[in-house]
Amino acid sequence: MSAAVVSVERPRLRPMRLEDLTDVMEVERAAYEFPWTRAIFRDCLRVGYSCFVFETSSGLVGHGIMSMGAGECHLLNICVHPEFQRRGLGRELVNFLLALARHKKARVALLEVRVSNTAAYKLYTQLGFDEIGIRKGYYPARYGREDAIILARDLTVPFEPDGKKRASR
Template sequence: MSAILADQGSRIRPLTIEDLDAVMEIERRAYDFPWTQGIFRDCLRVGYCCWCYEEHGRIQGYGVMSVAAGESHILNLTVRPESQRQGIGGKLMRHFLQLARRHDADTAMLEVRPSNTAAVKLYQRLGFNEIGVRRNYYPAAEGREDALLLALSLD
């Protein structure tokens, strides 16, 4: 099976430097406190798993995952705001979990804002469980917001 999945004009493919303008447009629209282009460049430079979901040549979502010492960490998973709740986030997450297993990770971890209820529900549907809370992890309009720390056994 190919590492690139496709159906009806859609595919999951590796993210490239050339994609960063489109990624930044989505990132700025999706978050009040977006990642910078420099963060994405660094992730690509150090070899993190950086993939995007594309439909008819247009990026609809993307994600970044690191894998080391038997653990994968989903660092960013974002879907274009107008394309949310169409299954794109789930497709990307399943792709990342498959990649993590191929890299011999036995656990997948991520942080999520408790206020991001759609994402929390997606991760729970995929089998993630809350294992902790990172206090004051995310910047917020009024100070900081905690992060839920979620994990999934990949065995």
């Protein structure tokens, strides 16, 4: 996807399908130095995780994967193509998945983020996530491994659409 063909239309969210995986991998490789594999995405679809893509008339520009269980949701992969970042798509995707998790009666949302991914960390904290721990050496890195920051959000506490806690009345 070149800058010359970047779409100005608003991407729409829809469920991911098996036939999307070639395009999903293109977005994943554009966004991450250490992307997930096609097999991981295929397995997420196979086991019934909540898998969604952002789509424009030009193709896919992002995706999100969430697992659910025991009253918790785990945001496993939130990815927006670099040419579409900083347009609110990551925020929209996270908020959509959290609303889905609440609908499915999840009480807590969890995720991990690379220590070096300061933009994502800032987004998640703006959306009400709090740091609860570190996973040492969780991610592959160019020179060894990189730690992950574990973040959690209480889904029973009302939040505004921008992620801020509602004032008590």
